[in-house]
Amino acid sequence: MNTRMLKILVGAAVVAAMALGGSAIARATGAFDDGDRQLRGPEADRARAAALLATDGGTVNAVERDTENGATYEVEVTRKDGSTVDVRLDESFDLVVIEDDSESADSEEDEDGDERAGEGDDADDLVSGPQAERARAAALRTVGGGTASEVERDSDNAYEVEVTRKDGSKVDVDLDASFNVVPDGDSD
Numbered sequence: 001m002n003t004r005m006l007k008i009l010v011g012a013a014v015v016a017a018m019a020l021g022g023s024a025i026a027r028a029t030g031a032f033d034d035g036d037r038q039l040r041g042p043e044a045d046r047a048r049a050a051a052l053l054a055t056d057g058g059t060v061n062a063v064e065r066d067t068e069n070g071a072t073y074e075v076e077v078t079r080k081d082g083s084t085v086d087v088r089l090d091e092s093f094d095l096v097v098i099e100d101d102s103e104s105a106d107s108e109e110d111e112d113g114d115e116r117a118g119e120g121d122d123a124d125d126l127v128s129g130p131q132a133e134r135a136r137a138a139a140l141r142t143v144g145g146g147t148a149s150e151v152e153r154d155s156d157n158a159y160e161v162e163v164t165r166k167d168g169s170k171v172d173v174d175l176d177a178s179f180n181v182v183p184d185g186d187s188d
Helices: 003-026 042-054 130-143
Strands: 061-066 073-078 086-088 096-100 108-109 115-117 125-127 145-155 159-164 171-175
Touching: 003 061, 042 061, 042 073, 042 096, 125 130, 130 145, 130 159, 130 171
Parallel strands: none
Antiparallel strands: 061 073, 073 086, 086 096, 096 125, 108 115, 125 145, 145 159, 159 171
């Protein structure tokens, strides 16, 4: 074999080795990741258990790492009623928020074939945990007592708390992100 052919083969081998090595490094560092990684093992088992507790049962479809809404984990759960939600958990596996899974309920067509909003389009996100407790307390102080039930995160990232007053009337109290009452919060 002549030296020219040997140089070409060696050069091609070096280029191939560099390409394979670079690809392996990129994959190992997550360069091809979209940020959401399926989890397996004990970490996934803990997230799965916490999500099922938060949704009162159902079927877990996926467990991923996530950073939305300050979460560390996202667990997709199909509830017993067939609806699908994303349960976001913090690093301690405590509930951050439960959101409708927008991938499963974006829109539907009416009888004329026109697109109309599905249940997931305008549905607010239920909030629980410390944020919900702070929102409930602020709403009850505003209304002067009663029972605060659902706490939802509305479209502008504030809170809406449904309160049943002592006289049985219902009112929605709108709060900003700092749990201060937003004027005109009595919408019922």
